[in-house]
Each structure stands twice: as structure tokens, then as C-alpha cells.
Amino acid sequence: MSVPVRPSPDLPPRPATVEERWAESRAPLVPRIRDEILGDGPITFARFMELALYDPTDGYYARRADRPTREGDYLSAPELHPIFGAALARQVEECWERLGRPAMFTLREEAAGSGALGLAILEALGLPARRAVRYLPTEATPVKEAAVRARVAAAGHAEHLADEAAPAETMTGLVIANELLDALPVHRLTVRNGELLEIHVAWRDGWFADELLPPSTPELGATLDSTGVRLVEGQVAEVGLAAQAWLRGLGARLERGYALLIDYGHPAAQLYDAAKRASGLLRTYRRHHAGDDPYRFVGEQDMTAHVDWTTLERVAEEAGLDVLGRTTQAEFLTGLGLGDLLVELQSRPGLTHAGYAAARAAVVRLLDPAALGRFGVLALGRGVATGPPLRGLGFRLPARAG
Known part of the structure; x- marks a missing residue:
């Protein structure tokens, strides 16, 4: 996808209210994700991304036929x-x-x-x-x-x-x-007080929110270890286990x-370079503009992450x-x-x-x-x-x- 540099005109200069987030998102999809969280507890970001993009009836990729066009959200x-x-x-x-x-x-x-x-x-x-x-x-x-x-x-x-x-x-x-591969679900990791944690998605104050929990699988830390990468305090990074699974299927x-x-991607040493990419490379795309808030326009915007x-x-x-x-x-x-x-x-x-x-x-x-x-x-x-x-x-x- 060509990467826009302008902020989206859909994003107000202030944080969006819960009411605005409901109105801009795919109405049937949000309650289903919410109910899964309330029923089973916080979900991994990879699961949230899977539902937002690939839900068979209301996910972004299931519904948007014009997504990679001039009339859509990005141009491939x-x-x-x-x-x-x-x-x-x-x-x-x-x-x-x-x-x-x-x-x-x-x-x-x-x-x-x-x-x-x-x-x-x-x-x-x-x-x-x-x-x-x-x-x-x-x-x-x-x-x-x-x-x-x-x-x-x-x-x-x-x-x-x-x-x-x-x-x-x-x-x-x-x-x-x-x-x-950039559009396959990714897990998000960070380090707090020297401990590797995974960013999960919780339901808090009427909307989706980050919640830090231990990694959902040892494979996440093992992936970083295999590259020799060590995340620094406060750094956020994405790990694409779904891309790895797809390759095994291939x-x-x-x-x-x-x-x-x-x-689009980088070798691991560049992808996880804390000096240049401390916040990771998860991006959203809507109407040919880039964003970085995955909890906006749920089901109505694309989400991607650079590959390793x-x-x-x-x-x-x-x-x-x-x-x-x-x-x-x-x-x-x-x-x-x-x-x-x-x-x-x-x-x-x-x-x-x-x-x-x-x-x-x-x-x-x-x-x-x-x-x-x-x-x-x-x-x-x-x-x-x-x-x-x-x-x-x-x-x-x-x-x-x-």
C-alpha cells in the first residue's frame, strides 16, 4: 500500500468520544467483539485484528470490494x-x-x-x-x-x-x-519494568482499550529471541505469528x-530498532490517509504492520x-x-x-x-x-x- 503522510480528515483534533467511536464503526461487529471480551476476558490484539478485518460477515476485508482502489482506502x-x-x-x-x-x-x-x-x-x-x-x-x-x-x-x-x-x-x-502478509493479524508486545508483556484488548468505559498481560504464547518471545532482538523499556513491537503460519502452509x-x-517490511534489526520505531509499525488506512489508532472505525478501516x-x-x-x-x-x-x-x-x-x-x-x-x-x-x-x-x-x- 502506498503510505499517506497526511493525517486523516476524519480524525478530530481531540480524542473521539465513545459515542463518536460507536457511530463511525461497523455496528454489528463491535457488540460481537465486546461480548467475546466480556465472556472470556481480554483478547490478544491479533484476535481483535482478525475479527475487525476478517469477520466473515462484517469484517473490513469481507465487505469492502473497493478497498485497494482510488475510490477506496489505499491504492495497491x-x-x-x-x-x-x-x-x-x-x-x-x-x-x-x-x-x-x-x-x-x-x-x-x-x-x-x-x-x-x-x-x-x-x-x-x-x-x-x-x-x-x-x-x-x-x-x-x-x-x-x-x-x-x-x-x-x-x-x-x-x-x-x-x-x-x-x-x-x-x-x-x-x-x-x-x-x-502485512494484513495478517499481529500480536503486540512491550516491556514494562524489564518484563516482556503482551498488549491485549479489554472493554473499558464503554470501548476497547489496551491491557498489559503476560504473553499469550511462548512463541512470541521465541520469535524475538531467534532474531537476537531485545526490546527496550516502553518499546512497542508487532510479531506476526499468522504470517509464520501462512508460510508453513505454503x-x-x-x-x-x-x-x-x-x-513492505524490514530485516528484524531494523524493524525492531527502538531508536527509530519505538512505537512499532502498526498502521491504519482509511480514505487514503494513515492513522495509528486501531480502535477507531472498527471494521471500517484497514490495519497493517510491516513484516519481519x-x-x-x-x-x-x-x-x-x-x-x-x-x-x-x-x-x-x-x-x-x-x-x-x-x-x-x-x-x-x-x-x-x-x-x-x-x-x-x-x-x-x-x-x-x-x-x-x-x-x-x-x-x-x-x-x-x-x-x-x-x-x-x-x-x-x-x-x-x-
Whole structure:
């Protein structure tokens, strides 16, 4: 997600009242979360985030079809312009080639959103690879998956859709997870009087509130220990156990092939640097503005946290996957020839000046290290050669002086 820098105009200059918080949040969802807390006691923040985002009827991702668009709350790379998908199509095709051009090649897209990325990839693939590809979109609910499949079919690619039963099967092909891991639920930790504690969510004075309790699982402290990180007094940090679980599932599912994880994050030493990120990197997004209060707009705003690349690489290897490399999105797309695609676009029949200007603006944003270009791309594999590097991993920007 592109990260806005302006404060949300929805946020008043004073703390919101309980009445305002009720009015701005998803009405059916708040009582269900409240009742769970009152019945079982404070819940982990990961559980709160799971309910706010993924509740099957009232969660943010279950309801908001326009979330990653200009009309929604944030703008993802696939929605920015199809040229992003056209660049990734080159990597898809190389992966297919390296696997020996199998007659059936599954392209599984996690958190497919509107299907814009999958559709752009299918449109840009060469004919031999397109014949082999079976596109498998996954989403938060069956209704949203069906909408993606309907869009792809309406665009003339029904024959390239994988069977709907395929998610339960092992696969040969490529998994793409673009901005999935940052949106998976995270636990929040802090240190008080030298003790590692977990921030839970309580119900207090008519609304949600933080409550410090011992960690809900030893895995939280073990994750930090595995990176060599020690939180300092008062520091707040996020640990993504759900992202680790997802990676283990990927290891079980991917029989032979590749995975591309595209997201914003840092190596552990940078992610948990108390001098720079003492309050953590949990963020909220609503109407293209960033916030930091997860108890506002419950069910009506997105919540994300930067991923820990160090831990994800460790867990991937433990799950039997090979780490093929990690780079920035700017370097990855440059290696795939994004600039060449823009030049080729100029000769496309019927392209208007406005159409070219939109594509050029998208390329600038995709490569900008202050915008989408700083995202990370982690390439994983199983049963594949670890060298030479994939095309997207073959380019590196010159190191900055100083």
C-alpha cells in the first residue's frame, strides 16, 4: 500500500468520544467483539485484528470490494496500472520455463482483491505459457473469490481458471502474495519494568482499550529471541505469528515451483530498532490517509504492520523452502524490464496521450524508493534450481554514496 503522510480528515483534533467511536464503526461487529471480551476476558490484539478485518460477515476485508482502489482506502500496485502485471508476467513466464514448460502450471494469487493483477498477467503472457497457466485466485470469502473468477471469465480467460477445488491440493507453479502478509493479524508486545508483556484488548468505559498481560504464547518471545532482538523499556513491537503460519502452509502446499512475496517490511534489526520505531509499525488506512489508532472505525478501516523479513526467511527454510533471494520492488521491476514495457507501450495502436501519461506516472510511482519502490520482494522455491538468479532478482541499483 502506498503510505499517506497526511493525517486523516476524519480524525478530530481531540480524542473521539465513545459515542463518536460507536457511530463511525461497523455496528454489528463491535457488540460481537465486546461480548467475546466480556465472556472470556481480554483478547490478544491479533484476535481483535482478525475479527475487525476478517469477520466473515462484517469484517473490513469481507465487505469492502473497493478497498485497494482510488475510490477506496489505499491504492495497491496492481490497481495503479496493468503495467505492473505485465512486468510480473515476465517472471511468471520464466518460472514456467525453468520448470520445464509443464502442460499445467498453477498461478495462485493470495488475496487477489479485484483480480486486477491476475488479469493483467494473463493478458501479457505469451501464448504458449498462457495455454499452460491455470489461475487460482484466493480471497477472504467465497463471494469475493467468485467475483474475481467472474471478472477473469468475462475478460475471455475462463479456460485459464483453475478448478475451484484446487486450493486444497498441492501444486506445481507459482504463488504470488502481493500485500498479503502485512494484513495478517499481529500480536503486540512491550516491556514494562524489564518484563516482556503482551498488549491485549479489554472493554473499558464503554470501548476497547489496551491491557498489559503476560504473553499469550511462548512463541512470541521465541520469535524475538531467534532474531537476537531485545526490546527496550516502553518499546512497542508487532510479531506476526499468522504470517509464520501462512508460510508453513505454503511449504506444505507447494510441491514444486516458486513463490513471490511482495510487501513492505524490514530485516528484524531494523524493524525492531527502538531508536527509530519505538512505537512499532502498526498502521491504519482509511480514505487514503494513515492513522495509528486501531480502535477507531472498527471494521471500517484497514490495519497493517510491516513484516519481519528475517523471521519469514527462517520460517520458510524450516518449512522446506529455498530462499532464492530478496530485493526491492524497484530493483525487481527494473530487472523485469519495466522501463522497456513503457517504451513498447508507446507503439501500441490506439494509445492516447492520457493513457501513456497514466502508465508513465504509474512506473514512476512503482520505482520511487519513497513510494512503492521500497517494498520488498522475497523469492522462494521448492524443487527448483537456486541459480542462476531469477530475472527479477538479477538487477541491483548502485549503492548510495555515504
